[in-house]
Amino acid sequence: MRNIREYLKRHTFIVTLTLIVFLLVGFLFVRLMFVESGRISPDEIKEYVDEYFSEYRHLYDSNNLPFIDLNIMDISNFTFGWRNFDTSAVISTAHGTALFFSPSEQGSSKITVKEISDPIEYYLWPQMLRNISGLPVIGIKPGEYLFDGVITVHGALMYAEPGASLRCVLKDRPFNVTSDGAVVIFGTYILEHSIFLKGSNAKEDWSRTQADIDALSEYLYDCKSTGVNDTAIQNIETRYKPSILLDRIASRMKSGIYKSNQALFNSDYEELRRVAADTMNGMLTKVLNDYYAMQQESSPSLFEQMASYLLQKADAIIVTVITTFVLTWLGINRRKPKPRARS
Numbered sequence: 333m334r335n336i337r338e339y340l341k342r343h344t345f346i347v348t349l350t351l352i353v354f355l356l357v358g359f360l361f362v363r364l365m366f367v368e369s370g371r372i373s374p375d376e377i378k379e380y381v382d383e384y385f386s387e388y389r390h391l392y393d394s395n396n397l398p399f400i401d402l403n404i405m406d407i408s409n410f411t412f413g414w415r416n417f418d419t420s421a422v423i424s425t426a427h428g429t430a431l432f433f434s435p436s437e438q439g440s441s442k443i444t445v446k447e448i449s450d451p452i453e454y455y456l457w458p459q460m461l462r463n464i465s466g467l468p469v470i471g472i473k474p475g476e477y478l479f480d481g482v483i484t485v486h487g488a489l490m491y492a493e494p495g496a497s498l499r500c501v502l503k504d505r506p507f508n509v510t511s512d513g514a515v516v517i518f519g520t521y522i523l524e525h526s527i528f529l530k531g532s533n534a535k536e537d538w539s540r541t542q543a544d545i546d547a548l549s550e551y552l553y554d555c556k557s558t559g560v561n562d563t564a565i566q567n568i569e570t571r572y573k574p575s576i577l578l579d580r581i582a583s584r585m586k587s588g589i590y591k592s593n594q595a596l597f598n599s600d601y602e603e604l605r606r607v608a609a610d611t612m613n614g615m616l617t618k619v620l621n622d623y624y625a626m627q628q629e630s631s632p633s634l635f636e637q638m639a640s641y642l643l644q645k646a647d648a649i650i651v652t653v654i655t656t657f658v659l660t661w662l663g664i665n666r667r668k669p670k671p672r673a674r675s
Contacts, residue, residue, distance in 0.1 A: 370535060371425070371533050371534065371535065372533050372535050372537075372538040374445040374447070376538065377423060377429065377538055378443050378445065379540055380539070380540065380542070381421065381431065381443050381543075383543035383544065383547075384543040384544075384546060385412060385417070385547075387544045387547035388547040389412070389413055391413075391548060391551045391568075391572065392410055392412070392551065395568065409554050409557060409558050410551075410558075411525050412547075412551075412554075416440055417436055417441055418433070418434050418436045418443070418444075419432065419433055419441065419442075419443045419444070420432040420434075420445075420446075421443065421444070421446070422448060422452065422455050423445065423447045423448070423533055424447075424448050424450060425448070425533070426451045426452075427451040427452060427531060428451060428453065428529065428530060428531045428533060429529070429530055429537075429538060430527060430529035431527070431529070433526055433528070452517075452531070453515050453517060456529070457515060459509065460509045460513060461511060461512060461513060461514045464516070467487070467514065468488045468489070469489050469491050470488050470490045470491065471491050472490065472491065472492040472493060472496045472519070473493055473496060474493055474494065474495025474496050475497070477496065477499065478499050478500075479499070479501070479502075480500075481502070482506050483506055484510065485507055485509045485510065485514070486510040486512055486513045487510075487512050487513060488513055488514075489513070490507075490513070490514070490516070491516045491518075492515075492516070492517040492518060492521070493518055493519060494518045494519055496517075496518075496520075498517070498520065498522065499522045500521075500523045500524070501524060502523075503526065506523075517531040518531035519531060528546075536587075539583070541576065541583060542580070544576045544579075545576055545577075545580070548572055548573055548576065551568075552565055552568060552569060566609070569607050570607055570608065570609050570611065574604060574607055574608050574611075574612060574615075577600065577603060577604045577607065578604070578619070580600065581601075581604065581619060584596070584597075584600070585622060585626055588626075590627075591627065591629075601616075601619060601623075604616065
């Protein structure tokens with residue numbers, strides 16, 4: 333025990349620095365776990381794909397008799413409903429996730445997943461410019477956009493905002509992005525039955541509930557492109573979408589995301605009210621009551637607020653702690669009198 337005390341006394345700086353390093357590594361690990369927990373995992377993207385195809389086929393089978401009521405004579409455009417696809421999922425740890433669909437040659441579907449560090453756009457257009465600062469920006473606002481021709485992106489940055497959906501009907505990729513141009517997508521990019529890209533790698537944007545919403549959206553588009561009239565499409569949406577939206581609202585209520593984002597609740601509620609078409613007023617009232625009750629719940633505790641603040645300021649805290657320790661140690665050692673030489 334005495335030897336240990338003497339060792340600690342002689343090597344105070346090394347021991348203290350080692351403890352600090354261990355503490356900081358632990359803190360960084362916890363912080364990384366918080367950050368990683370919000371990103372979609374390979375297993376979760378597989379669940380999304382399975383749910384997406386399952387929901388689409390459910391919609392296809394439910395209305396395929398064979399589409400007599402919808403007056404559909406040609407079902408070739410509903411390929412997700414009557415043939416199997418292999419899926420290659422690419423998750424960017426920086427930004428975005430994409431699914432690539434190809435008809436299965438084996439008669440059964442398989443899913444492969446890979447992760448990349450580049451933003452997802454560089455997976456589709458690896459030749460595009462890396463340094464995009466200074467490029468003139470072509471902004472695409474939220475909304476639905478249909479492209480039926482090739483668009484060359486040269487000498488500019490094409491920026492699709494969140495909520496912008498770019499749908500392309502050409503099987504060849506319609507964006508010809510040169511080495512002097514770039515594309516950034518924070519909305520969605522769809523190449524029919526071939527590519528489905530979102531400018532997000534967040535769990536919620538690739539959840540099973542969102543898979544149901546995305547599959548319904550694709551199915552309704554296929555109905556429209558095949559010639560189904562607007563009234564029939566509205567009837568299908570009213571039949572299926574409210575229950576899916578209720579699941580999403582319930583999930584977001586549980587996660588607490590609405591407490592700090594009232595605009596998101598307003599958007600979800602208005603979408604539910606629109607598709608319900610006056611068929612579920614009682615449920616709409618319940619959703620509002622649940623939301624108001626949630627807003628009245630107590631705020632996060634002081635400890636929770638402090639933990640959140642520390643996670644947000646982790647980098648600055650780490651640098652400050654290390655710098656303070658080193659400067660203090662240098663100051664102490666500078667003030668220590670040097671031992672006199674014996675005569």
